[in-house]
Amino acid sequence: GDFFVIGQTSFHLGHGTDSHSASDHPEGIEATRFEPGQLEQVPFRDPGKRLEVLTRLPELIWGARSDDDLHHRLTGLLLAGVNHADAVAIVEVADDDTDTSQISVLHWDRRQETAGPVRPSSRLVRNAVGDSARSILHTWDTDQAETPYTVVSEFNWAYCTPIRDVPGEQRAIYVAGRAPGESAQSGRPVLESDVRYTELIAEVVAAIRRVNRLERQRSSFRQFFAPPVLSALGDDPDTSLLEPRECDVTVMFCDLKDFSRHAETSSDDLITLLDRVSRIMGVITTQIHKYGGVTGDFQGDAALGFWGWPFPGATATQDACRAALGIRSELQNASSDPQHPLAEFSLGIGIAHGRAVAGKIGTSDQVKVTVFGPVVNLASRLESLTRQLHVPILMDQATADRVRDSLGTDEARLRRLARVLPYGFETPHTVSELLPPHSDWPELTDEHIARFEEGVDHFLAGTWEEAYACLHAMPASDRAQDFLTMMITQHNRVAPADWDGIVRLPGK
Structure with a gap:
């Protein structure tokens, strides 16, 4: 398109292009911001070579073992596809919403290895990854430019393209080089083609990284949530639903009885013991998920499940009881076969209902789910009371009140056992046993x-x-x-x- 000059600064005019004021840029610099879709009509230069490079992109990204490995591969790919690029860097802007946000160079590469490190223009990078998140191209005449801003004597152009993938991350591709011909302005068609090519790479990288992030997130969720809960959360979970909050929950605490004795008798074969304990934890997890519950962290030979978060459920307490009876049934069936690896194990299970804080902790890639509050302590204490009261499953009064008339006798039966004041508690509790039909x-x-x-x-x-x-x-x-x-x-x-x-x- 056309351009005009004020002093030593030129401004490029084009459909959708944001040309900055003279006060925004030092003398001799032309800055062009490319709006969405603006470069779609720009033809690719050397399409055969670029298509060949692009066909390697998915394998290159999927095969990357880490972000560092991905950045190394990307810079090499860009140097191969942008003929006149002399330097490529993957950069990141600190997310502090200031004009002095720190710029980090995550990885850089030069066509000539002896040319030294890449030092991107901080202002160019900040402008590109700012609120608009658009590619920005800077061109200049090295003979006329009187500022170190973006200008390196060996280059006469640089552009920065954002990678729009993970919320909260402000990463971009920075490319610099020297245009063919006498000036960068005369090489603008080539540069616009290069920017379009880089935007395409950035979009593919962003899309695949989003898929990877979601898959890692869903994999981490899968260990905690039942399939119906995962389906309700959707393919791109709204993580605000998982933020810790106070809610009504039914908590089930399970613990292996006489684990110390098993560990002592199996001291010469702890691997086998670990395998057997893992199988029991698998039984517990399967039953929790089967009835729509959430699994918390395993604590050695103990496991925690809870219902009522992230979504409230009208049958949450009943489902907790169904899961407990399912666990009891599985272990009872195993005990009938002396050769079964779980034959000698028994569990104590405590169930309590009340208010608690439940939610996720950790990062988007490594999520853990937790629940805490007095009701969790009560469920744990009820589990320990199963040894003293000689029953497999105990529940508090709140749980018993909710399920006594709602669980049919073909599913479960209840009976009151006693009114007890557990050690360290100030309030007595009426405890009941959950029985099979x-x-x-x-x-x-x-x-x-x-x-x-x-x-x-x-x-x-x-x-x-x-x-x-x-x-x-x-x-x-x-x-x-x-x-x-x-x-x-x-x-x-x-x-x-x-x-x-x-x-x-x-x-x-």
Whole structure:
């Protein structure tokens, strides 16, 4: 297009081109900003060679082992495709929204290795990656330019093209060289073709990096979220949905019983023990995800799952109970086969419902999910109480209230066990056992459960003789009676004079 000159500064005119004022640029510099689509009509120079170079681009990007490796490959590719480029750099601007943002050269390359490092123009880079994020071309006459801004005696042009890929990152491709002919202005058609070629490379790089980032993100999410949750989050998850926030959650805490004993007996073959523990963690994760839950961090031989985040669910508490029963069933089936690698293992499971803070922590590439609050501590404590109360699964009153009438007896059964004050707690809790349906445990009938809860009522009321009679009627395979009957027996079936119905537990 046409151009005009004021003093020593020339301004290029073209459709969609942003020509800056004379005060923005030192004397002798022509600055051209290319708007979207402006270069689409510019023909590629030497299209055969450039097409050959571009066909290597996907393999080059996918094969990069790291960002440093990618930058090294890109600079080489650009030097091969831009004939008159003498220097290429991948640069990054610090995201602090100031005119003095630091410019970092992530990688550079020169056509002549002995020519020295590349020193990009800070102002050119900042302008290119700024709010407009457009390619900007600088040209100058080295004989007339009187400023070090962008001007290096061996060059008479430079341009910068943003790489628009990851939000929050301001990276760009910086290319500089000497135009063929007497001046950079006479070589503008070639330079515009070079800018178009570089923009194409930047777009492909950005697209593939976005895909890589999303795949890494989804891979990291996959270990925490069930498939329905992943589907709801979509292909490009709105990470604001995953930010920590307070919400109602149902927490399930699982821990291997007697793990120290297993570790001691397997001290000569810890690899096999690790494999067996990993299988158990796999059972837990599978059941959590099967019923739409989220897995938190594993802690050695313990695992955490929770429901109610990132999306609230009307059946969150019921699903937590279904997952717990699924875990119990899997391990029970394994125990029936002495040769099964999980045959000797058993789990304690605690379930609690209440307010907590749940959300992701970490970077976009390495996400971890956590939940914390009193309800998590309660679920953990309930799990430890399974050993003292001799049952596999315990739940708090809030959980029991939510599922007692909403889970059919063909799925699960509940029974109250006691009112306890765990060690270190200030508030007593009524705890209940989550039981499989009658079809899975026919020895314990619904009449047994009703009789047991009658015994608990007598126990709470202090009529321990009657309580003992009710509890003693349970089948031998039901060990839930042991805790209360032992306490009753130790007191000769007579409640203490100051009995208030609360069992104060001496330790964890």
